[in-house]
Amino acid sequence: MINILKLRKLQKIEEDLSTNKEIDKSKQESQFEKNTQTEKKEVEIQEEKIEEKQVSNDFKTNEFSEKTDAKDSIEEKKVEITSNKQEENTFDLEEKTFEIESETIQSETTESCIKEENMIESEEIIEEDNFEYEEEIEKIEDTVESEDEEAKKNEKEKQLVKAAGQEIVKDDIIAKEIQMSKEESKKESDIIQLVGFYLANELYAIDITLIREIIRYNNPTRVPRSPKYVEGVINLRGQVLPVVNLRKKLNLETKEHDSLSRIIVLDLKDYLVGFSVDEVKEVIRIPSKLTQPPPEILSVAGAQYVKSIANFQDNLILILDIEKALQHQKNDKTKLNFVE
Numbered sequence: 001m002i003n004i005l006k007l008r009k010l011q012k013i014e015e016d017l018s019t020n021k022e023i024d025k026s027k028q029e030s031q032f033e034k035n036t037q038t039e040k041k042e043v044e045i046q047e048e049k050i051e052e053k054q055v056s057n058d059f060k061t062n063e064f065s066e067k068t069d070a071k072d073s074i075e076e077k078k079v080e081i082t083s084n085k086q087e088e089n090t091f092d093l094e095e096k097t098f099e100i101e102s103e104t105i106q107s108e109t110t111e112s113c114i115k116e117e118n119m120i121e122s123e124e125i126i127e128e129d130n131f132e133y134e135e136e137i138e139k140i141e142d143t144v145e146s147e148d149e150e151a152k153k154n155e156k157e158k159q160l161v162k163a164a165g166q167e168i169v170k171d172d173i174i175a176k177e178i179q180m181s182k183e184e185s186k187k188e189s190d191i192i193q194l195v196g197f198y199l200a201n202e203l204y205a206i207d208i209t210l211i212r213e214i215i216r217y218n219n220p221t222r223v224p225r226s227p228k229y230v231e232g233v234i235n236l237r238g239q240v241l242p243v244v245n246l247r248k249k250l251n252l253e254t255k256e257h258d259s260l261s262r263i264i265v266l267d268l269k270d271y272l273v274g275f276s277v278d279e280v281k282e283v284i285r286i287p288s289k290l291t292q293p294p295p296e297i298l299s300v301a302g303a304q305y306v307k308s309i310a311n312f313q314d315n316l317i318l319i320l321d322i323e324k325a326l327q328h329q330k331n332d333k334t335k336l337n338f339v340e
Helices: 002-056 061-084 088-187
Strands: 191-199 202-207 211-216 230-236 239-245 262-268 271-277 279-287 306-312 315-320 326-328 336-338
Touching: 002 061, 002 088, 061 088, 088 279, 191 262, 191 271, 191 315, 230 271, 262 279, 279 306
Parallel strands: 202 315, 239 271
Antiparallel strands: 191 202, 191 279, 211 262, 230 239, 262 271, 306 315, 326 336
16 A cells, blocks of 8 residues: 555656656747747847948948858858757757857947948048038139139220220211311312211212211110111200111111111201211222212112212222112101102
8 A cells, every 4th residue: 555655656756747847848948939039039130230231331342241241140040040949958058159149240240330330420521521621612713713703894894995985086086087078078179088887898988078977876766657777766966866777778687786886967958867887987088080880780789879889999889879868858857758
């Protein structure tokens, strides 16, 4: 009887031991799985960090290679951990090895991250310094350009003033020559005195006795329903002066007026009229024997208004019959009737 009790007691103890072993084994497995999951998460975190650093630091070949090796090592450890689930006897050793390697990789990655951050900060500082330096250079260049522009502007103004002064002197000289030539024309019958002017690079001329004065071009006021070649009227010292565009009247190509443009004021007996021309050349004195009537086949613009032609000093001069181009209406002194 005693032996039976002892036997039962021993069996119970064995069962308890077996149960305890199974519980311990189960706990170990559960703990192992938890640790494995934790390690997996840590590995995944490390992988993400390594991948992020790899994307932002592709140009660092050596560090990229080290991180790739670390990633491969981690992958190998993952495989080892999976296989070690079936090897309970080596679990503790592998766990410690993996922890040591993970810590090593983590420390290396941390050091690498710190180095990268320091390098990035250094690059940012260098870029900021370069940006400030470039800004300073741009400011200096802008200052130099503004000074150059101001100098050019001043030089241009001086040239304009000089040119304007020269044009004024030229106008005064021509005016004096016109006055003198009018007086001389009364004495010299064999000399024709003209005022030459340019239209479309062609030299034309008008009898000086018809010219009252030459003025700078002023924009006329347009008169409604007037012919196309009539630009309008201007105020000439209280007198209304109609202005005719001689280019349009002679069927020449039109162009914008510039600083050389002039208005030749003609005194046609009892009324005044102005003709706008490209440029006034000078007073021209030609012996009357050098002029000749225009040929019938003359094919120049306004040929019907050319009174004669003169070849003087290697220049072909077209002398206009301005009175033929204009027909004055006595009943209306402000209205011009132009013969087409």
